[in-house]
Amino acid sequence: MKAHSFTLILDGEDVLDEAALEALYEGSCDDATFGEQDGVVFADFDRTSASFETAILAAIDDVEIAAKGIQVVRVQQPILATASDIATRVGRTRESVRMLIAGERGPGGFPVPVSRIGKSDFWRWTDVVSWFSTYQQDAVPSVAETTFIEAINGALQLRHYGHPLTPRIQGQLATWIDAHFACSLTTDPHAGVPAI
Numbered sequence: 001m002k003a004h005s006f007t008l009i010l011d012g013e014d015v016l017d018e019a020a021l022e023a024l025y026e027g028s029c030d031d032a033t034f035g036e037q038d039g040v041v042f043a044d045f046d047r048t049s050a051s052f053e054t055a056i057l058a059a060i061d062d063v064e065i066a067a068k069g070i071q072v073v074r075v076q077q078p079i080l081a082t083a084s085d086i087a088t089r090v091g092r093t094r095e096s097v098r099m100l101i102a103g104e105r106g107p108g109g110f111p112v113p114v115s116r117i118g119k120s121d122f123w124r125w126t127d128v129v130s131w132f133s134t135y136q137q138d139a140v141p142s143v144a145e146t147t148f149i150e151a152i153n154g155a156l157q158l159r160h161y162g163h164p165l166t167p168r169i170q171g172q173l174a175t176w177i178d179a180h181f182a183c184s185l186t187t188d189p190h191a192g193v194p195a196i
Contacts, residue, residue, distance in 0.1 A: 001048050004055040010041045012070035020067045027066020052145050074156055077149040080122040090139040126150050
């Protein structure tokens, strides 16, 4: 068993009122600190579990079962990063990261930016983590953990946006996801054949 730290972003009425907090602490969330910053309510967990993934999934269930009306919106994780953000997160200078991006240093093949706002390029953080994991593994968090957070956030977002859809469309969407998600878990996307 290992301690895992992560933050859940919450939504719902009166998340931080005394009754809700008491229900959360009594409902297996006594390993979390609840708070609010700039109108965003969060739960910082330090949870002991067999795996990072199990810790997060159990914490989401514990929050939502303990306090009715409170929903986990996402697991906090940087989504996009500028070159300066990347430099800070991996402990390099801005110039060092610029050289990695340009292919003037390192193995090349740095991820392509996913967006540009003004003069700033933005990279998807999971792409950056994946690239660094083959170049300087100790500079970034685990690729598996980062990818898992992206996946669980996708599921939480689908739950949120899927709710107002008609039952017919929800059924179609569920069938499509079941077929394609199951396929993606059992197939090597690069080879197009079942993974061993």
